[in-house]
Amino acid sequence: MSMASKVALGISVLLSAGTVAAVHIQQRRRLHEGVIRDLERQSRKLENIRLLQEQITLTKQLEAERDQMLMEKGSQQS
Template sequence: MSRGSRVVLAISVVLSAVTVTAVHVQQQRERERLHRGVLRDLERLSQKEENIRLLEEQIALTKQLKEERDKMLMEKASQQS
């Protein structure tokens, strides 16, 4: 094998190895990015459920407060009569 052939072969092997490594690294980064996306989605879902729970709690407290206010107004009105 001539010297030129060896150089071309060596360069081809190195470029192939670099290409395979670069693709592997890129795939790994993409996999990690997708995983972070799933974690963000789960966190958003958890936050949404918490917000819904808090909203329902606020609605119940508001209803209770209105009932108590109405009851007090009724008592005041009956006392004035």
Template sequence: MSTISKVVLGISVVLSVGTVVGVHVKQRLDRERLREGVLQDLERQSRKQENLRLLEEQIHLTKRLEAEREKILLTEGSSKF
């Protein structure tokens, strides 16, 4: 085997191994990114549920406040007559 053919074979082997390693590294990074995406979605969903719960609580408190104001206005209005 000539020196040039050995060099070409060596370069081919190095490029092949580099390609295989590169593909495996990229797959691992893609899997990690997908996993992070799922975790972010779960966190986003829990924040959304918490925000909805807070909104419902705020609506309930607003209704109570309006009812109390209405009652106070009715009481003040009836005592003026």
């Protein structure tokens, strides 16, 4: 095997190995970013559920106060 062919083979092996390593690193980074996005999404979902429960509670309180005021007005008019 000539020296030129050995150099060409060595360069092609190095480029191939570099390409495989770069793709592997990108995949790991994207996988890690996906996990972070999922955790953020779960956090937002829990916050939205908490806010919804708070709104439901406040709505029930408001409706109870409104009903009480209507009953008081009705008893005052009678």
